[in-house]
Amino acid sequence: MTYSYFPGCTLKTKGKDLDSYGRKAAEKLGVVLEELEDWQCCGAVYPLAEDEIATKLSSVRALAAAKAKEQPLITLCSACHHVIKRVNNDMKTKEDIALRVNNYLKLDEAYNGETDVLHYLEMLRDKVGFDNIKKMVVNPLKGRKIAAYYGCMLLRPSKEMQFDDSENPTIMEDFIRAIGAEPVIYAFRNECCGGYMTVNDKALASKMANKVIASAKQMGAEEMITACPLCLYNLKENGEDCLPIYYFTELLAEALGVK
Amino acid sequence: MQRIGVFVCWCGSNIAATVDVDAVVEAVKNEPGVCFAKNYQYMCSEAGQALIKDAIKEHNLTGIVVCSCSPRMHEATFRKTAEQAGLNPYMVEIANIREHCSWIHKDMKEATEKAVILARAAIAKVNLNAPLQAGESAVTKRALVIGGGIAGLQSAIDIADAGYPVDIVEKSPTIGGKMAQLDKTFPTLDCAACILTPKMVEAAQHPNITLYTYSEVEEVKGFVGNFNVKIKKKARFVDSTKCTGCAVCTAKCPSRKGGNEFNCNLDTRGAVYIPFAQAVPNVATIDTERCIHFKTGKCGICQKVCSAGAIDFEQKDEFIEEKYGAIVVATGFEILDVTKFDEFQYTKHPDVVTSLELERIMNAAGPTKGTLLRMSNKEHPHDIVFIQCVGSRGNTCRDKTYCSKICCMYTAKHAMLIREKYPDVNVHVFYIDVRTPGKNFDEFYRRAVEQYNVDYIKGMVGKVWEKENGRLAVQGVDLISNRRIMLETDMVVLAAAIQPSKGVRNIATMLTASIDTNDFLTEAHPKLRPVESPTAGVFLSGVCQGPKDIPETVSQAGAAAVKVVGLLAKDKLVTNPCTATPNELMCNGCSSCARVCPYGAIDYVEKEVNDHGKREVRRLATVNSALCQGCGACTVACPSGAMDLKGFSNRQIMAEVDAICR
Numbered sequence A: 001m002t003y004s005y006f007p008g009c010t011l012k013t014k015g016k017d018l019d020s021y022g023r024k025a026a027e028k029l030g031v032v033l034e035e036l037e038d039w040q041c042c043g044a045v046y047p048l049a050e051d052e053i054a055t056k057l058s059s060v061r062a063l064a065a066a067k068a069k070e071q072p073l074i075t076l077c078s079a080c081h082h083v084i085k086r087v088n089n090d091m092k093t094k095e096d097i098a099l100r101v102n103n104y105l106k107l108d109e110a111y112n113g114e115t116d117v118l119h120y121l122e123m124l125r126d127k128v129g130f131d132n133i134k135k136m137v138v139n140p141l142k143g144r145k146i147a148a149y150y151g152c153m154l155l156r157p158s159k160e161m162q163f164d165d166s167e168n169p170t171i172m173e174d175f176i177r178a179i180g181a182e183p184v185i186y187a188f189r190n191e192c193c194g195g196y197m198t199v200n201d202k203a204l205a206s207k208m209a210n211k212v213i214a215s216a217k218q219m220g221a222e223e224m225i226t227a228c229p230l231c232l233y234n235l236k237e238n239g240e241d242c243l244p245i246y247y248f249t250e251l252l253a254e255a256l257g258v259k
Numbered sequence B: 001m002q003r004i005g006v007f008v009c010w011c012g013s014n015i016a017a018t019v020d021v022d023a024v025v026e027a028v029k030n031e032p033g034v035c036f037a038k039n040y041q042y043m044c045s046e047a048g049q050a051l052i053k054d055a056i057k058e059h060n061l062t063g064i065v066v067c068s069c070s071p072r073m074h075e076a077t078f079r080k081t082a083e084q085a086g087l088n089p090y091m092v093e094i095a096n097i098r099e100h101c102s103w104i105h106k107d108m109k110e111a112t113e114k115a116v117i118l119a120r121a122a123i124a125k126v127n128l129n130a131p132l133q134a135g136e137s138a139v140t141k142r143a144l145v146i147g148g149g150i151a152g153l154q155s156a157i158d159i160a161d162a163g164y165p166v167d168i169v170e171k172s173p174t175i176g177g178k179m180a181q182l183d184k185t186f187p188t189l190d191c192a193a194c195i196l197t198p199k200m201v202e203a204a205q206h207p208n209i210t211l212y213t214y215s216e217v218e219e220v221k222g223f224v225g226n227f228n229v230k231i232k233k234k235a236r237f238v239d240s241t242k243c244t245g246c247a248v249c250t251a252k253c254p255s256r257k258g259g260n261e262f263n264c265n266l267d268t269r270g271a272v273y274i275p276f277a278q279a280v281p282n283v284a285t286i287d288t289e290r291c292i293h294f295k296t297g298k299c300g301i302c303q304k305v306c307s308a309g310a311i312d313f314e315q316k317d318e319f320i321e322e323k324y325g326a327i328v329v330a331t332g333f334e335i336l337d338v339t340k341f342d343e344f345q346y347t348k349h350p351d352v353v354t355s356l357e358l359e360r361i362m363n364a365a366g367p368t369k370g371t372l373l374r375m376s377n378k379e380h381p382h383d384i385v386f387i388q389c390v391g392s393r394g395n396t397c398r399d400k401t402y403c404s405k406i407c408c409m410y411t412a413k414h415a416m417l418i419r420e421k422y423p424d425v426n427v428h429v430f431y432i433d434v435r436t437p438g439k440n441f442d443e444f445y446r447r448a449v450e451q452y453n454v455d456y457i458k459g460m461v462g463k464v465w466e467k468e469n470g471r472l473a474v475q476g477v478d479l480i481s482n483r484r485i486m487l488e489t490d491m492v493v494l495a496a497a498i499q500p501s502k503g504v505r506n507i508a509t510m511l512t513a514s515i516d517t518n519d520f521l522t523e524a525h526p527k528l529r530p531v532e533s534p535t536a537g538v539f540l541s542g543v544c545q546g547p548k549d550i551p552e553t554v555s556q557a558g559a560a561a562v563k564v565v566g567l568l569a570k571d572k573l574v575t576n577p578c579t580a581t582p583n584e585l586m587c588n589g590c591s592s593c594a595r596v597c598p599y600g601a602i603d604y605v606e607k608e609v610n611d612h613g614k615r616e617v618r619r620l621a622t623v624n625s626a627l628c629q630g631c632g633a634c635t636v637a638c639p640s641g642a643m644d645l646k647g648f649s650n651r652q653i654m655a656e657v658d659a660i661c662r
Helices: A016-029 A056-066 A079-095 A097-107 A121-129 A128-136 A171-178 A204-217 A227-238 A246-256 B022-030 B048-058 B071-084 B098-102 B108-127 B151-163 B177-181 B193-204 B247-254 B292-296 B303-307 B357-360 B406-422 B443-453 B502-509 B550-568 B592-596 B633-635 B650-661
Strands: A002-006 A032-035 A074-075 A118-119 A145-150 A181-184 A225-226 A245-247 B004-009 B034-038 B063-068 B090-098 B135-139 B145-146 B166-169 B208-210 B217-221 B228-231 B318-324 B326-329 B333-335 B352-354 B383-392 B425-430 B453-459 B462-468 B472-480 B483-490 B490-494 B499-500 B538-540 B572-575 B580-581 B602-611 B614-623 B643-645
Touching: A002 A056, A016 A032, A016 A121, A016 A128, A016 A245, A016 A246, A032 B004, A056 A074, A056 A079, A056 A097, A074 A079, A074 A121, A079 A097, A079 A227, A118 A121, A121 B090, A128 A171, A145 A171, A171 A181, A181 A245, A204 A227, A225 A227, A225 A246, A227 A245, A246 B592, B004 B022, B004 B048, B004 B108, B004 B572, B022 B034, B022 B108, B034 B048, B048 B063, B063 B071, B063 B108, B071 B090, B071 B228, B090 B098, B090 B108, B098 B108, B108 B650, B145 B151, B145 B318, B151 B166, B151 B177, B151 B193, B151 B208, B151 B228, B151 B292, B151 B326, B151 B550, B166 B247, B177 B193, B177 B357, B193 B208, B217 B502, B228 B326, B247 B303, B326 B490, B326 B550, B357 B406, B357 B490, B383 B406, B383 B483, B383 B643, B453 B472, B472 B490, B472 B550, B502 B643, B538 B550, B572 B602, B580 B614, B592 B602, B592 B633
Parallel strands: A002 A032, A002 A074, A074 A118, A145 A181, A145 A225, A225 A245, B004 B034, B004 B063, B063 B090, B145 B166, B145 B326, B166 B208, B326 B538, B352 B490, B383 B425, B383 B490, B425 B453
Antiparallel strands: B135 B572, B217 B228, B228 B318, B333 B499, B462 B472, B472 B483, B580 B643, B602 B614
16 A cells, blocks of 8 residues: 655654654555655645635645645644645635636646545554554553544544544544554543644633543543644643643554554 | 417516516517417416417417416416317417526526527427327225324324225334324423324224234335225234233343333333333234344243233234325424434433433333433432534534424423423523424413523533533533533433434335425425325325424324315316327337336237238237326337327427427
8 A cells, every 4th residue: 555645844843753653653554655755834724715725735736746646645644634635625626716726836737636635544444444453463552541632623624524423533442442452432532622722822722721631531541642733732731730642653653563 | 280379478577587578479479380479477367367268269279388387387277278268278388487497597688598499399399289188087085194193193083084994004013103202292281192192092993094003015006096005014923813912921021121212212121012001002012133032932931921822923924905095194203313413422421312312201101200310320400401403403414404393392391391390400491593483382482481490591502521520511602691601410401303204215205206305205385285295196294294393293184184085085087198109000019118117007919900901910018098197108118119198299299309409
């Protein structure tokens, strides 16, 4: 299995662990991740202005590059995934946006949403299969009570993201089971952590992070995993008395014995 | 050569605002055969019809074209008009320049051009029309009602009271439907069972009513006045002629793990069961998926304890074939599956229940014997939060777009009943709008607010979660004070949307009755024919047509019954003369037409033909015109073009196409 891979800026700076463990685990699983050449920042925030195209251009460049290689595009950072997936959807379904973007980019071949965008977790679930991962685990994380923190970027809007049931997701819990640990289901696993408010209103960001942490602790979690660098930062830095929190790729690498 | 009159209707501004009616008249004046053309504001009005009649007489017309609305709306009207003026009604053609033209176009030039083309096609067809004579068919004076809830029961009783035999087919082991599960009914707060069970008994004992419970409609053939229906009576594995309903078997059955559907799975029942004490018929049924005997071949305790010897493990499904003149669909509804709304924790916490589950909790025959208890710990609750519009009036993929209509009233009822019986319990209701139109309905809701101090909060709930103390936290928004609110509660009740029963698609397909995007059955006209399906002889009763409460359901059920009685009272129905006829010289007896005929109207005979002087016996198709409904399937299936449809002959259709392409 060979895929185009879009790491994103944060994975080259603050979130290096998410990237490096992700690559190691993929290699072990027999998945080839080919990093796109000359990729640019995804835009970081999906623009909600209906007529905005400038901030979508870099995502389209990445999508078109994957299309040229005839590969699905794998993302790992929640925010990158959110932006690229939704921009791809716009290119597929919104004629005016696609037309203006194509007019501006003047690609060799017009891009109209042909690339499949897969989050790393979706790749694990749908391409590798959690059952196969279970078989390849050499170091099962037995007895560890892990709370999956989804955040908001991966799940919503569910119609576009098509990631999982946004109110009762199971993909990360299934992942936790696959690596031999015990998932802890808690109410706030799919609520916003407040990370985006951290510059504006740190107190509010703290309050929201604390709710997530308290909810996970209440249900008996001992550690947490996430796919989002911003969530990890916010929970860790702004949350009081945060549980140990890791990127999911780190635990995957650990279970596969490549950490 | 025909002498054709063309009548262009304005339909007020419906057509005239988009189509230049004067231009249409000018354009068609010189079409072959046309000797009169005129437009008028309302052609269907008395004055408009008089205009047509006068023109027929004055200009000696032999055919007319009315450019107006859909033939489904007024074809019958204009045929009658023509007949009154001495013209054969089948010499009338409708060019639909409203639904097919003015309503879907904005540009007047384009729309006018299209209207002219549609008119030309109709003129080309009338040029080839020939007078047709309608035949007659007999009416089977027996009605079928599909569904034994309050809608079906009321329709059946009303038809039976008028003197016609009625069969009710109900898929579950008892009649009664959803209403049997309800505790009290709004706005009078009388108990559902007290008003429903007498109706159930009345239906069961009525000399004109036959009940087929635990039965399903398997196949429907035929047409209005002459439906042939196959009913599958599923094996109960209990001989209903012997079973006395003593319920000893149901008490002794050792397989007790499965949920009890009647109590919304809040408790369990045996594999052999009677849904509830007042079930009609009061006969046990064995659920083979849960029965130990059917799974392992052992057990058989029910057989041992049954003093009547009614248990029969060898019983087989029975099939009944019966003829009906009319069919009433009363298939009812089910509650939307709320597992997709897990922000309310329905799948995670037993104290989050649907309103129907609460109905069972409040019911004396329910799992808690009518005591309001939390399902998690069987303790008395002190606070209850109701959330309205769960799955209704939404625009996401998990929501229904419509208002479920009954929830505002039953939530007010629940709130009031709880405050009446347990004044210590605080009740909060989150709502988007409170919709209580209906006789004594708004007064009822206001009583809940003003007299019983129910706390109504305008706004929705975003999240429910369990607190450390085991109670539930509810986070919502109060839109009137524009603030976020947090409540701690013991129970959350979800007013889940209602949707048509799952099986309705299958039934609609068998009946060729149309359904809408939400699977509600479509009425023949939303205002003027609300209890009839567009398929002749099929009538609609209750929620299968759209959300409605009990009073409305009963009214509609009665209305459907009147329509059925009106049909059954006729001895003969006028049949459609537009039936298929084979050209014997072209038919090669291949059976292609018989295979596609949905009405079984085509048969074969060995017949001598004279083919240009050559005499021989050939196998030829014949059409039973009493059965043929003129659908035209055979005309396109015939490889040699031997089959033709009167009134829609291949020549006529080709003439229309030529006129359009000219």
